[in-house]
Amino acid sequence: MSLQVTGLPLVLASASPRRLELLARIGVVPQAIRPADLDETPLPAELPHKLAERLCALKASAMASPEALVLxxxxxxxxxxxxxGKPADAAEARAFLTMLSGRRHRVHTGVALAVPGQKLRTRLVTSVVAFQRLTTAQIEAYLDGTEWQGKAGGYAIQGSAEAWVRFMSGSWSNIVGLPLFETAQLLRGVGWLRP
Structure with missing residues (x-):
């Protein structure tokens, strides 16, 4: 199994520059980037962690190839x-940040690896984050920038919003968008990444 997998190219099924940067930190450089264009609308009554699990599996399955590993x-x-989710505009981002102000929330990332001829491998990682109580001025100053755009929850922990974090439990890279430990374990488990 490992010998067949080690020579296969790795495809990242994501357009996120943050995921690409995180992978580079562990020495993983995908040979191709092919984002999966799927409907990410939650199902009725779907819980946040279930949505993360479902969407990562759908993306990996949609982009699966007999000639590559797909992450x-x-x-x-x-x-x-x-x-x-990702706020559609500044008004929605404002509503998200107001909701997150002074309270804990969870960040769930589902990771899936499609290996040719094998069962889809998935992991779910959850981290807990608590923001300080945010003032209106802090929220408005943040919204004046672009960090919130395209980010789940309307913030980027790897940017200036990190100064609001009074408590965090779990994986920091998970909050950014890709839990590196679990991703490396998936790639090592099929023999693609060396121990």
Whole structure:
């Protein structure tokens, strides 16, 4: 199994520059980037962690190839049962940040690896983040920039929003968008990445 897999190219089924940067930190450079264009709308009553699991598996399956390994991920921010996706505009980002102000939330990332001829491998990682109580001025100053755009929950922990984090439990790279430990374990488990 390992000998067949080691020579295969790795395809990243994501357009996220953050995931590409995170992979580079562990020496992984995908040979191709092919984002999966799927409907990411939550199902009725779908929980945040279930959405992350479902979407990563769908993306990996949609882009699966007999000639490559396909790595896919999806990050979902949840406040209780509520899903905070990527805000459509500044008004929605403002609503998200107001909701996150002074409270804990969970960041779920599902990671899936499609290997030719094998069962799809998946992992789900959850981290807990608590923001300080944010002032209106802090939120408005943040929204004046672009960090919130295209980010689940309307913030980027790897940017200036990190200064708001009063508590964090779990994987920092997971909150950015790709849990590196679990991703490396998936790639090592099939023999693609050396121990």
């Amino acid at each position: 896919a991920a999806d990050t979902v921010v949840g406040v209780g049962r509520r899903i905070l």
